[in-house]
Every structure is written in structure tokens, then in C-alpha cells.
Amino acid sequence: MRHLVTYRFIDEVSKVGSIRKAAETLNITPSALNRRIQAFEEELGAQVFERLPRGVRLNTVGELLIHHIRSQISDLDRLKSRIADLEGVRRGHVSIACSQALLPYFLPRQIAAYRRAHPAVTFSVLPRDRAAAEQELTSYRCDLALVFEPVRLAEFQALAVVRQAVHAVMAPTHPLAGRETLRLRDVQRYPLCLPTVPYGVRQLLEQAAARRGETLTPTLESDSFEFLRHYAANEAVLAFQIPIGLQPPVHAGDLVSAPVDARDVPAGVLLLGQLRHRALPVASARFADQLVTELQRSFDVA
């Protein structure tokens, strides 16, 4: 909208850190952009950017302003969505950051179900580790985050919290296949396929090992749970995943799973959250409602 162009410009400049670079992506001359910023600063009565030799950076005032700007833009979106709503169109867009475990089964099914009821709603799904997911929320790039073992920032508001025990995933031919539960000492006798350090599953396993005065030496390490899972079908190794990433049928045929005993590795929590005090667009709010219902129906509430 026209009256927010200055805001969008400032937002872009703050991201890129340079007026000239921002001007390029905004299809505008640096001089015009520069003057818009100067005019705005004069109108506000305060500097927004500090001018550095290599570009510009947000001021203290600028930090406040940028938050305000993103909130305003998001509010306008919400208004538009409401208007579309009462004109019967039911448009909207939902942007959600999530842990990888949600990608194979849970989110596709939930989104499909939602879209059956509201076909004009579109989605963005951004796989992120837990820290990055919360970053997306605070920068207003996402409406919702669904993450395992979140860092739980103060600005994070939980909408639903469910318990998720760590499960080992292995080929049906693995010596441990068929066990009801696994103890950590069993697990440690076999080669391990672990996610990298930022991930919650890795954290929980590392902490468990540390309590026994040991460390984990992964045979295979990856950022991709999908890769780890597929690899486990090819060798007698152990991969790990949480139940929501193992929706039934549990990879019928090529893989089996068993929970790691809670005495060794306590269950982590999967958390659906939003930015505190943010009013979500209608579409996002309703999708969040659906997720909350579904999570609480299918899993243990923490």
C-alpha cells in the first residue's frame, strides 16, 4: 500500500545494511531512497540509521522503529484478510517455521486438511532449527513456529506443548529391531546417525550420555533427518526421530522404530508458538487452532 512504501524501504535498507544496495532491489535511485529516509528522520525528529563508512546500521531508535514497522505491515495484512473474509473470499496466507520432523507426515496432512476447507489459503513452510525458527517469528517473517525442544525466548508464546520421546529408527534386520524399548547402553553399542548439534534430538542424547559420563561419537552426522532416516535402511546403524515424524504406518517395510527408555533420555517437548502479543491474520490463527486441537488429540500434553 502506498502509504507504507517508506516503511518498506526502511525495512529493506535495515536488512541489506546499505542504501545503495537496497535501492537496487527496490528499483529506485539511491538518491531518492536516501532523501526519503532523510525526510522521514526529520519528520520523526530522530535519526533512525547510524551512518557508517561502509553503509548504514539501525540506531536504537531504529530498532524500535523496525519492530513498529513490521507490526504495522502485519496488522494491515490482517485487516485485509478480515475484509476478504467478510466478502466471502476466505483468502489468506499462512507462514510457518518448523522442525524437520514435521515435514514428512504431520504438516502435509494438516495443511491438506485445512486447504480442503479453505482452498484459497496459501502456505509457506520453512524448515528451521529451533533458534532460527524463533528468529523468523521475531522478524515477522513467520506467523507460527512448530519446533522440538525450543529455546523458549521471552518473546515466544506457547499455543500448545506436547511430549515427544526420542525414538531410535533402524532397518528391520537390525539386531535391536523388535525390542519394545531401548536402553542407552544398548544404543551405544551400535553406530549412530545423529543430527548436528543445534537440533533438539542431538541435545537430548548428548545430555543423556553426559549424565553417564560418556560422550557420543556419531558415525554419521547430517543436517537432514530425511537423509539420516534413509541411510538407516542401508546399514545396521541407529537413527533417531520423534513420534510425530514417524506417523503410522512406521515406514512399513524398510524401517522400524522403538522408543529410548525415558529413564535414560527424557522426553522432549514439541511446541507450537507465535510471537507474543502479536495478533495473527485470521487464516494463521485458525490454522493454529486446528494444529492445537490435533496435537492435543494425538499426543501427551506436557
Place this chain on the structure above:
Amino acid sequence: MRHLVTYRFIDEVSKVGSIRKAAETLNITPSALNRRIQAFEEELGAQVFERLPRGVRLNTVGELLIHHIRSQISDLDRLKSRIADLEGVRRGHVSIACSQALLPYFLPRQIAAYRRAHPAVTFSVLPRDRAAAEQELTSYRCDLALVFEPVRLAEFQALAVVRQAVHAVMAPTHPLAGRETLRLRDVQRYPLCLPTVPYGVRQLLEQAAARRGETLTPTLESDSFEFLRHYAANEAVLAFQIPIGLQPPVHAGDLVSAPVDARDVPAGVLLLGQLRHRALPVASARFADQLVTELQRSFDVA
């Protein structure tokens, strides 16, 4: 601010109900104003006003929009106030709607105390009956409302609630002067000075009388508690007020007071509130904090 002029224009038009009249007060030509509105509507993709033969009126969309507009303007004020705050100026403005009982003692003292700490903060105090006070909140004309026996709309968020018994106020020469408490049957033997129907004190007394199958016939009726109180010094009548309007010394000399027994007239509630989900400017928020503390220190929390 420049980018909000269209919003301010629309706000004014919605208040006045006519583009031409609004243009007059906005110092602009009707044609210019008209075209701004048309351009905005086109940009939004929806009509905001419905065009009537006698002017314009807000649409359903317009109702949503106007709320958004006022919220945005208020948010910008809050941002500015925060910026001024961190530049050490501590400016700000607090606008509060209140019942008349707050006018003589409580609010003057509270505002004076606040201004001793923050001399650059300015105040608006708007005496309103309880319905009007909440109207001021929903239209963003006030930040806070401090009212006796509020209607309690859904959009009203209570910050503090304290109990206030109805007290009779009379001259020291009145036959009932000196009593510890008064029963309703005592009260009814004397001429009554009552506020008009919209006020909470009147409501409580009327209800009490109705429970005894009787009605009240006021000898004197007025919108002004100040007038009623002063009149009580001149004749053997009974006026009524709540304790917060009778701060000690209780009109030492010319008036005395005594509570009406709670068995006859239950205590009403005095409520400090704001518009639900609204983020207040810093000055208003801090003043509200002060009021909450003071109310809870001095009176019974309901």
C-alpha cells in the same frame, strides 16, 4: 506524520459524516479529499464509505478500517513516546475518562504525584458517566477509564477493581449525623439528593429500594455530584457519594458522612480499565500502574 494523512482524513470524514464538512475542518478542498478517499478505496480493493444522499457513512469494511486506523495512530504515538523516552525527555500525554467522584481528591492528588516525577507529561481528564467513559475508550479518545459500577463491555479490560460502599453525606446538624452506619429505612425518612439515572450510585440505591418493594423519589436530582454535595450543606437532606470522593478530611466542618449498611445497599465496584488488547503509551501505562498500586493500597480489592 505524512504517511498517515489519508488515515486521518478518513477518520475525520467518518466522524463528521460528510466529505465537504470534513474538508473544511481539514483545510483542504472537497475534491482533493474526495479523490484521496477514492484512491484509497481503489487501492484497498473495497469500498469504505457508503454514499448517501446526505453524505457518507462507514461501510462494514469501513468499521474494520476505522478501528485499524485508530489503533495504528495510537501505536505510532506509543512509538514516539518510547523514542522520546530513550532520549531522556520523558514526554507523553495521558488521557483518562472518569466518574465524578474521582474529581475532587483522588485524581488531582494522583496526577500531581505523577507529575512531580515526570513534569513533561500532560493530562486530559474527562468526566463521563460509565457508558460514555467506555465509549471514549473504544474510540481511542482515552487511554484509561476509572469508573464506578461500569457496564463492563467485552472490549473492556480491568486493571484494578476495588469495592466502594455508598455513603450518605449530610450537614453536621442533620439528625442522622454521628451515626456509624445508616439503614435504608433511616435514609428514606429524609429528603434525598440523588444523581441522575445513568450514574452508579443512583442505580445501587434504586435497586436496594426496589428489593423492599419501594421506589425513591428524589427531592433534588442533578448530573453534578459537586452540586449535590454542596447543596447538602444547606438543608437537612441526604446526598450520596463513594469513599474515594470523600477523601479525609471528610469536608471537615461543613459536611459529615456515614456508610449505608451493606445489608441494604451492597458495595459497588470502582474499576480502572483500558481497551482490551490495546498497547498503551508508556506514560499512560505507568500512570495506570501508579493508580493500581494506590487503589489496592487504599481500598478493598473486589
Place this chain on the structure above:
DNA sequence: GCGAAACGGTGCAAAAAACGCATCACTAGG
């Protein structure tokens, strides 16, 4: 029943704002 007045809408020219280009002053890094 018929003007007068008030309303929103529109064409056109003038005024104002925004813009693009060329250029300056400055800093960091080679």
C-alpha cells in the same frame, strides 16, 4: 411544486512532491 442548498463526482490546469542524473566528500583496503 419548485427553487435553494447540500451532497459526491470529474475535467483541467497549476502547484507540489518525488525522482533521476551527475557529482561531491569521505573512508577502507590494496
Place this chain on the structure above:
DNA sequence: CCTAGTGATGCGTTTTTTGCACCGTTTCGC
């Protein structure tokens, strides 16, 4: 010491906004 990159600025041009005059319509009062 020179080059490349940065933000700032003067000036002519383009785009946007505004004011004026006027139109079609409706309502109200005489």
C-alpha cells in the same frame, strides 16, 4: 596513493496532488 564503495546534494524533469469550476442528484423549505 589510488580505487571502489559509501552517503549526501544541486538541479532539471517527471509524477502526483491539489484547487477551481462545474455537473448530476437529492433533500428540504417556502
